[in-house]
Amino acid sequence: MEEVDRILIHSLRQVGTDVGEDVESVKQFTSELIVEAVVRCLRVIDPSLGSGLSHLLPPGMSARFRLGMSLAQACQDLGYKGEIGYQTFLYSNEPEIRSLLMFLVERLPRESAEASDQPAGKSVLLQKAIADQIKAQLAIPWLPPTCRLPLQCKTQSRGPCHRFYSQPLSVPYSLKVPQNKQSKEVKEYYRDFLPVVTAQPSQPISVPASLLEHHAAELSAAQEWELEWNSQGLLSRLTPEEYRSRKRTRLQRRIEEQLRVAAQPRPDSQGAQRSTSDLAELLQSFGGASAGGDVLTKGTRFTHTEKFTFTQEPEKSAQQMAAAASSMPSSRQSEEDLRAQQQEEIAALQQQLHQLSVQMEEVGGDMRQLATSINQVTEELKELEKSKSRKEDLVKVKKQTIDLLPDGQNNLVKLQSLVDASVKRLESLKAQWEKHKAPLLEEQCRLNELCSDQEVESSRMLAEIKELHDKIRQSAEEAKKKEALYKQLLTEYEKLPKDVSRSAYTMRILEIVGNIKKQKEEITKILSDTKELQKEINSLTGKLDRTFAVTDELVFKDAKKDESVRKSYKYLAALHENCTQLIQTIEDTGTIMREIRDLEEQIETENSKKTITNLEKILEDYKAIRQENSTLAAKIKEA
The missing domain is CATH 1.20.5 (Single alpha-helices involved in coiled-coils or other helix-helix interfaces)
Structure with missing residues (x-):
């Protein structure tokens, strides 16, 4: 039973039961430990049965009886055929608890047991430790800061709180560009000049958020690429590098087309020339324009006017500066005259600026009108060219017809x-x-x-x-x-430890197997001896009966003639009766000895059930129940 108890204790520890290291047998299980082990097994086997049961034994006797009945009913629902009730958990005995635990351990899921038997790596152990710590912290009830005790202040301190602010990071090894495809210059930059990840964000508190954001972006990019490759890349029958290059080329062409369309000059916008020049530079950087020419080489009336205006302004400004220099007052003039003169110049310049803006608006309106008229004239010219081509075809046909008439x-x-x-x-x-x-x-x-x-x-x-x-x-x-x-x-x-060799365990197993074989041989020998004795007894009994029958017949014939033979016949009958009684006494003695052994085994079984201890517990529980009932009756009377 020691090996069986060790296996049971090992299985119970795997499902989460808190079995102490000093517990080595089912005999040492307490009522609290039995209830916890049964509830843990029920939660693993069938969560619907074990989720509503507490693995802690309540202090009240009525609650204990209800919990025991609930556990007994749950075990019966699982298919346990043995006798079970609340007394199995509250007043337990070793055989019943061992059979119940063996039943529950056999019903445990094999996959979870195998998974729990397999040792995990360092990362798995670290994740498990983190999860246990989080569960332990979540199990503590939250209290407001004003209601916390000193111990709770340590476990529920607010700590530093920061906003989730992430910043872009530069990591040497990325999923987008593998390490073996990086250039030598990039590797040198990563090795000699790139700061470490913790030093890249502007604030140290942003490092965790930045790492999480970078990791999430890498994962999402990898998942999107895998999904796209499985859905479209395999159908294209290209290698991943060819598929990426083709996709990059298409994207670059689309960008060039969009920029080329956006670079077309629009007469209805005043800042078209500046935007088109910027877009032309961008197109040149993308390779959309030739090296020797410009995309937007054709000028408009507005651009010529703008150039003329901005080229003439320096001359005007130079004349104004000369006039201002000629009209600059001498050192004798007062500051008030200077200020008045400056105010007059500012007013004149503002008036001139206003006139220029009005002129620009008028020029812009003229440009829009001219652009509209140009578009109309262009459309009319296209229609006239189409009608001209149709008329020319008709003239050719008529000319050929006229030539054929003579x-x-x-x-x-x-x-x-x-x-x-x-x-x-x-x-x-x-x-x-x-x-x-x-x-x-x-x-x-x-x-x-x-x-x-x-x-x-x-x-x-x-x-x-x-x-x-x-x-x-x-x-x-x-x-x-x-x-x-x-x-x-x-x-x-x-x-x-290296001192324990494999041969020791092998020798122990071989010794156990040898002992079992010896026991089987002895049992077989005892059975064969018993059968031979029974055969010998049966043969002797038959021989005795036959001998007595022959002797009785012979003596009875002579007893009629001789008186001494008659006495011998009486002694023979008495001897046979005494032998029969002696045999019966021996058989009764064997039966009594067997009954004595059975009674001794029953006494040992009853002693193992801890009947006296259970009776003492029952008396204590009975007194506790009576005390609870009296307390409840007193409360009812007071109410």
Whole structure:
């Protein structure tokens, strides 16, 4: 039973039961530990049964009885066939608890048990420790700061709170550009000049937020690429590098087209020339314009006016400066005269600026009107060119007709002959087409079937490729898990004591197997000896009966004639009766000995059930219940 109890205790610890290290047998289980073990097993087997049950034994007796009845009912719902009730948990005995725990451990899910048996890597252990710490902190009830005790102030301190502010980070190793494809200059920059990640944000408190944001962006980009490659990349039948380059080329072309469209001069906007020049520079950087020319080389009336205005302004400003210098007062003039003169100059300049703005607005309106008129004239010119081309075609046809009028009859005969020749040629071509049509149609049908077969084959191969990709991914994940498991096992193996050899355990197992074989041989020998004794007893009993019958018959014949023989017959009968009684006494003695052994086993079983201890507990619980009832009755009377 020691090995069985060890297996049970190990399984209970795996499901979360807090079994102490000093507990080595089911005999040492208390009522609290039994209730916790049963509830933990029920939660793992069937969460619907164990979720509403508490793994802690309540202090009140009535609550304990209700919890015991609920646990008994839950075990019966799972299919436990043994006798079970509240007394199984409150006044337990070793055999019943062992059988109940064996039933629950056998019903535990095998997958979870196997997963719990497998050692985890360092990362898994770290995540488990973090999860346990978070659960422990979440289990503590929250209290306002004014209601916290000193111990709770330590566990529920507010701590520093900061806003989630992330900043872009530069990381040497990224999913977008693999390490083996980075240039030498970039690697040197990463190695010699790039600051560490913790020093890149402007504030140290932004480092966690920036790392989380960067990691989330990398993951989302990897997932989007995998989804796009599985949905569109495989269908294109290109390598990932070719697919990326083609996608980059298409995106660059679209950007160039959009910028080229946006770079077209618009007469209805006053700042068109400046924006078009910027866009032209951007197009040149994208390669949309040639190196020797400009995209927007053609000027407009507004651009010429603007150039003329801004080129003339320096001359005007120079004249104004000369006039101001000539009219500058001498040192004898007062400051008030200077200020008045400055105010007059400012007013004159503002008036001039206002006039220039009015002129610019007028020029802008004229430009819009001219642009509208130019568009109208351009459209009219296009329509006139179309009508001109149509009229020229009509003139050519009429001219040819007029040339044919002087010799009309001959021309009609020639035209009729040409028409007949054309009809005959069409008929011959039609016959030739009919000859070539049938094989061409057959070839078309064959090619269509071949194309459909190739499409089916390509779709099948594409599905196989996807399955292979999934298998490769799963194999890679399994390989990583097995490698981590191997490292963990290797670490644990190195930590194990080296003085205990494998041969010791092997010898112990062999000794146990040898003892079992010896026990089986002894049992078989005892059974064979018992059978031989029973056969010998049966044969002796039969021989005795036959001997007595023959002797009785012979002595009885002589007893009629001789008195001494008659006495011998009486002694023979008495001897046979005494032997029969002796045999019966021996059989009764054997039966009594067996009953004595059965009673001794029953006494040991009853002693193992801790009947006296349970009776004492029952008396204490009975007194507690009476006290609770008296307390409740007193409260009812007071109410």
